[in-house]
Amino acid sequence: MVIIYLLGSVAVVLTLFFSRNKQFVYSLLGLFLVWQGWFTFQACNHYGTTDSVYFTFDSLGILLLVTLSIISIPAAIHSYIYIENHYEPPRSRSIYLASLILLIMAISAGYLSNHIAVTWIFTEITTLSASALIYHHRNKLALEGTWKYVFICAISITFIFIGILFLSLSLQHTGSDNLSFSNLLARSGELNSTWLQMAFLFIFTGFTAKLGLVPMFTAGIDAKDTAPAPAGALLASVLMNLGFVGIFRFYIVIANTPLLHWARLVVGIAAFLSLFVATVYMMKVKNIKRMFAYSGIEHMGIVMLGVAAGGIGYYAAILHIILHAFVKSSLFFQYNQLYRVFQNKSITHIGNYFKYNPTGAMVLLLGFISSAAMPPSGLFVSEFLIFKSMFDAGQILLLIAVLLLLTMIIWAFGKNIFKVLFVPAEGFDDSNVVKPSPWESVSQFLLLATAVYLGLNPPPIFVQLIKDSITLLPQ
């Protein structure tokens, strides 16, 4: 079934790439959304089974796949609005939509793969499609962003590959050569620990380029800044989740070996440094799109702190990563309407957004509240649980440092957002301002509401799926 899905998607991508007719292109986009929905439905129906050898519909994969499919609908709608407002030439429109679909397809397959090499291959494909999206504007800045992204991602996938080679060396001691996660888990007791340590270091470092952690977070920031906002929303939410899946599935293996304590230390250090870096950048950033991107770094830092702390932290980390995807993508979708009003992305040149677009301003306000994890935001629940897990793990000093950093981040984020919402921008001529339609914000409200609902009143099946995805970890 996954093979059929992949073939169908590739067929859509190729047809899109070569067609120029407007109606035809958009109907293909709609067709793909239906196709994606069908695939998600089938995946849920076949929960727990393995398909085409290399793909398993397990709970983590299903959760993230559903998240992706939900977010891809507003992504398609906002891409349509974006393209129609920019008078794109037909060729550039086709390339944009084809890359968008290729990205969604590669992320879906990457979530479901049960073999580390297959995850790696689909991570490569996301690099390819994301670089086409980043280069969409074809100007000097876009080129710079694309070059940095491609180069750093190329190095990161090389790192993952080296990690896989070390992992296979580690596996040779058990007399097996099957690199699927289940086989690794079954033989986790016999793996050679030196090679496993090196494998973890390289694979972790490699996937941080997608996840957005120290050391390789920089490429993602430039990418989200230069890509069109609807594509940036995907890069800032579901693509980061792919990095999480890559690390998390391997972490499950290493957590069942005596190296658990060491791995926690590595993840914890990277997570804390990410929070620190995010704080430093959030204090001085003036580009609103990059501010959203740095906020993503902060959240990934919190997620990985939860993973490092263990216990209830595992549950909270997966909850957090799903809720964050909804919140962050809605902020990125809102960005385009903001840009249409002010024609600028520097916070010094935008302001008093409530006057020009009250509905959109509400999205920004609620998005800020959600992202800062204030109640009633769903992220409040997950962040609270992560702090609780750190408390349980006895990391009081670390927790205090994290809370201090978070306070600074919320202050910097709030200062900038309230400037955008209420303080008039100097020298802004509002005589012929564009008024975006309030209907464009509906999807963003829905995404934010989903995050609140899932956080405060999670349906039992949702809780059960998260619990299933962490059963393999030592509690």
Added chain:
Amino acid sequence: MIHVLLIIFIITLFYMAIANRLMTYIKVLALQGVLLFFVVFIQLSEINPVNLTLILLETIVFKSLAVPIFLSYLLKRNNITREAEPFLPNFVSLVITTAIVVVNILIATVIEDDHLDKIFFVVALSTLFFGLYLIATRRKIITHVMGYMVIENGVFVLSLAIGNEMPLLVNLGIMLDIFASVLILGIFMNKIGDVFKDVDVDQLSNLKDY
């Protein structure tokens, strides 16, 4: 024999550390491709012949012919000056490269493993870190591309160490090699050279936070 080839491979790194001209870098890359060709020929004796042919073709056609020719074409097309312009003097580069190799040898002596010929490990990791060093200390963007090619060669050496047991991984390595090189060189070829006239990393600093 295989040890001799791999030691020559390490020596090429030292040569690269003190080379002044970009054409020298390209020639060293081609030489590394040829060395890898012979290493593959000797090392992967247990692999099936069709797969072996594929891997040999990749080393000789892609690594030692296509990439160097393409890189020298890029040099001419974009009128890139022939000096490598390192940030550090060559002597320091040589010392650091030596340090990289020595540290890797020390790490290798600590590891105990009968399944792996340690010289592969030393050569692979030295090449990897040397490539990263090359990227960090050279000013031109095209030297970054060359640094990446060096890293790829290092990874290829490592994949050869386990190639007999897991030929799949060698093939994956080749896939990565071709995919990433084509992507990077393609962008460089089409765009970077045209837009940024004097191709220098200092020009890639327009994406700012404010």
